[in-house]
Amino acid sequence: MLGREPAPRRALTLRGRAGVADRLGDPGLRLLTWLASGASMVLIALLVYKVFDQAGESISHFGLGFVTANVWNPVTRRFGAGSFIYGTAVSSLIALLIAGPMAIAIALFLTELAPLRVRRPVATLVELLAAIPSVVLGLWGIIVMAPFLNNTLEPALRSLLGWMPLFAGSASPFGLLPAILILTIMTVPIVAAVTREVFQTVPTELKESALALGSTRWEMVRMVILPYAKSGIVGASILGLGRALGEAIAVTQVIGDETGIHASLFAPADTLASRVASTYQGATSTLEISSLAYLSAILLVFALIANAIARLIVRRSTLRMRAAGPRPGLAVTVAEAQA
Amino acid sequence: MSTAGAAPPPPGAHPLLAGSPGLRRRKLVNRTMESTATLAALIAVAVLAIVIASVLIKGVSAINLDFFIKSPAPFGQSGGGIANSIVGTALLVAMASVLAVPVGILVGIHTSEFARPSVASSIRFALDILNGVPTIVTGIFVFGLLVVGHVQSGYAGAFALAIIMLPIVARSAHEVLSLVPSSLREASLALGVRRWRTVLTIVVPTAASGLVTGALLAVARVAGETAPLLFTSSIASNLVSTNPSQAFASIPVSIFTLSEEASPAAHAQAWAAALLLIFLVVLLNVLARSVFGRSQARIGRTR
Numbered sequence: 001m002l003g004r005e006p007a008p009r010r011a012l013t014l015r016g017r018a019g020v021a022d023r024l025g026d027p028g029l030r031l032l033t034w035l036a037s038g039a040s041m042v043l044i045a046l047l048v049y050k051v052f053d054q055a056g057e058s059i060s061h062f063g064l065g066f067v068t069a070n071v072w073n074p075v076t077r078r079f080g081a082g083s084f085i086y087g088t089a090v091s092s093l094i095a096l097l098i099a100g101p102m103a104i105a106i107a108l109f110l111t112e113l114a115p116l117r118v119r120r121p122v123a124t125l126v127e128l129l130a131a132i133p134s135v136v137l138g139l140w141g142i143i144v145m146a147p148f149l150n151n152t153l154e155p156a157l158r159s160l161l162g163w164m165p166l167f168a169g170s171a172s173p174f175g176l177l178p179a180i181l182i183l184t185i186m187t188v189p190i191v192a193a194v195t196r197e198v199f200q201t202v203p204t205e206l207k208e209s210a211l212a213l214g215s216t217r218w219e220m221v222r223m224v225i226l227p228y229a230k231s232g233i234v235g236a237s238i239l240g241l242g243r244a245l246g247e248a249i250a251v252t253q254v255i256g257d258e259t260g261i262h263a264s265l266f267a268p269a270d271t272l273a274s275r276v277a278s279t280y281q282g283a284t285s286t287l288e289i290s291s292l293a294y295l296s297a298i299l300l301v302f303a304l305i306a307n308a309i310a311r312l313i314v315r316r317s318t319l320r321m322r323a324a325g326p327r328p329g330l331a332v333t334v335a336e337a338q339a
Numbered sequence: 340m341s342t343a344g345a346a347p348p349p350p351g352a353h354p355l356l357a358g359s360p361g362l363r364r365r366k367l368v369n370r371t372m373e374s375t376a377t378l379a380a381l382i383a384v385a386v387l388a389i390v391i392a393s394v395l396i397k398g399v400s401a402i403n404l405d406f407f408i409k410s411p412a413p414f415g416q417s418g419g420g421i422a423n424s425i426v427g428t429a430l431l432v433a434m435a436s437v438l439a440v441p442v443g444i445l446v447g448i449h450t451s452e453f454a455r456p457s458v459a460s461s462i463r464f465a466l467d468i469l470n471g472v473p474t475i476v477t478g479i480f481v482f483g484l485l486v487v488g489h490v491q492s493g494y495a496g497a498f499a500l501a502i503i504m505l506p507i508v509a510r511s512a513h514e515v516l517s518l519v520p521s522s523l524r525e526a527s528l529a530l531g532v533r534r535w536r537t538v539l540t541i542v543v544p545t546a547a548s549g550l551v552t553g554a555l556l557a558v559a560r561v562a563g564e565t566a567p568l569l570f571t572s573s574i575a576s577n578l579v580s581t582n583p584s585q586a587f588a589s590i591p592v593s594i595f596t597l598s599e600e601a602s603p604a605a606h607a608q609a610w611a612a613a614l615l616l617i618f619l620v621v622l623l624n625v626l627a628r629s630v631f632g633r634s635q636a637r638i639g640r641t642r
Contacts, residue, residue, distance in 0.1 A: 018639030025535035033449030036442045037462050044469050047480045047502070054483040105379035113376055124628070129387045131624050133563025136394065136592045136613040139598045143606060144393050160505060185386055187443060192383070216369035236488075246473025248566040249591075253598060273475045273566075280569040296479040300472065311464060 021311060051300055054293035057286060066294055072259040072275070076286050079291035081272065081298055083261045088271040088302070091176055091251065092244035100237050102184075103191035108221060110192075111199040123196065130189035136255030143180045146173035146254060149181075154266050169264035174256030177265045179274075182250045187240035194239060198232030198317065199225060208333035235313035242306040248273035272299040391617070398614025401607040411577045411593075421612055423579045427493075427587030431572065432562050434497035434583065439504035440554045445504075447550075448510020452538050463513060470506035475566040477502050482570035493583030496572025500561040507557040516542060516548025538558055552631040559623035565591035590616050 052059075058066065062079065069080020110123050150173040161167040202225050210220040226233075256268025257278045270278075272295045283289045405420045412419030450459040481499040485492070519542050527537040543550070568589055575588040584624070590612050597609035 022533045022536070026533055029448075029535040029538060030453050033453055036445035037449045037454070039442065040446055040469075040509070041462065041465055043502065043505075044465055046484075047469075047472065047477070050480050050483045051476060054479065054487075102379045102383070103378040106383055109380040111378040113373055114380070122384060125384050125387055126380075128624065129383060130620060131559060131563075131620055132387075132390060133565070133591060133616055133620060135563065135565045135594045135598075136617055137390065139594055139609055139613055140390050140393055142598055143397075143610075144389075185390075188383055206618050216617055218364050218369040219373040221367065221372070238501045242471050246471075246475065248473065248475035249595060253595070273473055276475050277569055280573065293479055293483065296473075296476045303471055303473050303476070304468060307468050310469045311471075315464075320534065 019116065048300065051293060051297050055297045057290035061287060061289075062291075062294075066291070067298065070259070074282075075289050077285065077287055079294075084270050084272045084275050084295060085298065086261050087176065087179075087255070087269040088245055088273070088299070091179045091255070091269075091271055092185055094180045094240055094265075095187055095244050096237060096241050098180070099184045099187040099191055100233075100241060103188050103195055103236070103240070104233060106188070106192040107195035107199050108225075110196050112217065112221065112225075122191065122328055123193075126189050126192055129185070130193070132248050134186065134247060134250040135253075137182055137185060138250035141178055141250060141254040142173075145181065145235060146178055149178055153177075158266075165263035166265050169262070169266045172256070172266050172268065173269050174254060175264075175266050176255065176269045178254040179251045179269070179271070180253055180265070183244045183247060186247060186250065187192055187244050189238045190243060191240040194236035194314070195229070195233055198229045198236065202228045229317075231313050231317040234318060235310045238306050238310035238313070242310060244302055245306060246273055246303050248277035252278045258311040272296075272302075349415055349587065394610060394613050394617055397607070397610035399611075400612065401611035405513075406608070406611055410563040410579060419589065421588075421593050421608065421609075423575065423577060424588040424590045424593040425615075426581065427572075427575065428562060428589045428591075430493060430581065430583065431497050431500060431568070431587055431589055432558055433495065434456065435500035435504055435561060436554065436558060438497065438501035439557065440508055443505050443508025443513045443553075443557075444550055446509040447516055448538060448543070450509070450513045451516035452534075452542065458598050459513075463510065466506040466509050470510070471504070474503055474564055475569075478567040478570040481567065484520050486571055490576050491570075491572050493572055493585065493587040496568050496587060496589070497583070499567035499571045501566060503564060503567060504557040505558060508553050511553025512546075515546040515553065518549065519545045526568035548630045548633055552627045555623050555630065559620050559627065562623070563591055563620050565595050568592050569595075590619075 058079065062069065066080050067085065068082045069078070070082035071078050071080045072083075073079070106126060110119055110126075116124060154172075154177065157167045158169075206224050206228065207220055210224045211217070215223065251271055252274035255270055255274055257270050257274065258268035260268060262269065276292050276295050276299075279288070279292055283292060342374060407420055407425065408422050410418035410423050411421065413493075446462070450462050454462065477499050481495050481502070485495040485498060523545060524537055527541045528534070569592065570588055572586040572589065573592050575586040575592075577588075594609050594612045594616065597605045597612065600606070
């Protein structure tokens, strides 16, 4: 390889003129990839514009009052998003409240507790849970989970906690509670996968120092891992929230599609995404279709804010961790791709 | 990476810790939290098992040859299958892939090979945001763009699915292309090979299996999507159709409409369709993972 060998003949072509293909190739490929990126950016702008454009009729008709109005009546042609915003907020926040701690626990199990040969299969199973299509989960929710809730869980909750308005009222197979449980099942795997990647970047020296000082494993988790991974956990949770906010199909299958705000979790309700999905064939007027687009626009704003915040937090914390530890692998991308 | 080897010695046996105050309580708290974490993982796996078992048990009994080769029976009659949805899903996903995979890979090449870091990072941020757009909103967008004033069509459905695929393909392409060691690029450039040849003959082939993984994951994701199709390709004929200027039936939309019906026969068909869909999605995921495993090994060797 070194020095002595005569230079290969081909090297001479380096001095010669580049062929046509080579002269056009560089700017050509650069232009082609630039066009692809440019087209993607235009597509995003067009998406936002078109959703608001379709909502135009409803926006000029109802104005901002739409956001708080608690009505959806095609007969009187009065529409509003109030109860759907309430349903979206309550269902996805409670789902996240349950899913967050569970996901952190799963991530801890997968990075600290499980025997080495169990870790990979269990991690794969948890990620497969994220890959189950939402319509299948919704079908399972209607036929398997709803009767169980109606006959067993909701009566039990009412007799235990019925003094709280949340758990009062008659049991019903369709309502907020089944929607919350389905959303929990959907968000746990995403939050767990991203949290696990974050935990894996905690430097081993830090963990071993804590153990060497005599802390128990839990104390090490509480005093080293959780503080170190705090922002990553927050980012992962908001990513999960973003997914829960926008889920349309599985929610519409189990939530009961009812306009109105009830204190009870057992009562039928509706979310922004679910109302849009359930009205897909039933819209009777251009005003109703435009109001559906208005709901979508509100949902789009929520989702954009949640995602932007989550990405910024996750990016900042992975940048910091890239400096300290191994680089997060494709698993994060895969988990996020399914988010 | 693992701390399994660094577990503390049993504290009772340790002279320094033997007299530590509250040790019994601390050990108890530790034991409790460890069990809680293990329990959480068990619950997650159990939920997966319950869902898959329900789909298997209820789906298998409704699956027969007719299910695959016949169209849905007219209203009120029993029997029939979902051949139209199977063909529809295959065509929708194929058309969406033709649109999204080349563009997505080009975007990945742009962000990892050509763009300035600040530009690349803004593009990736925008793609992440696009990935976070609720799919029902994507459906409303395509409805406004292609369906209003026209009719629902296979083209519109495939376009909606392509929008969902694009950020997944582009992001994973970027990730695997940046895994290619820069020594390979530098070696090629040092030999006088032009940039575009280096990218197309050295970088892309090295990352090829990773690119395939990204595409497969994107396909797995959109094969199960219902929401973007409701407004773009849901009002479809019961007959098998291959004309993309009409709406295609699809497996997810069929499951959705069957699940909203009250008849047990419809539910049985919904379970069978769900079984088929889960089988498809899991197969694609397993395939993607095995392809990626091989590419990791390959990049490891070249390093």
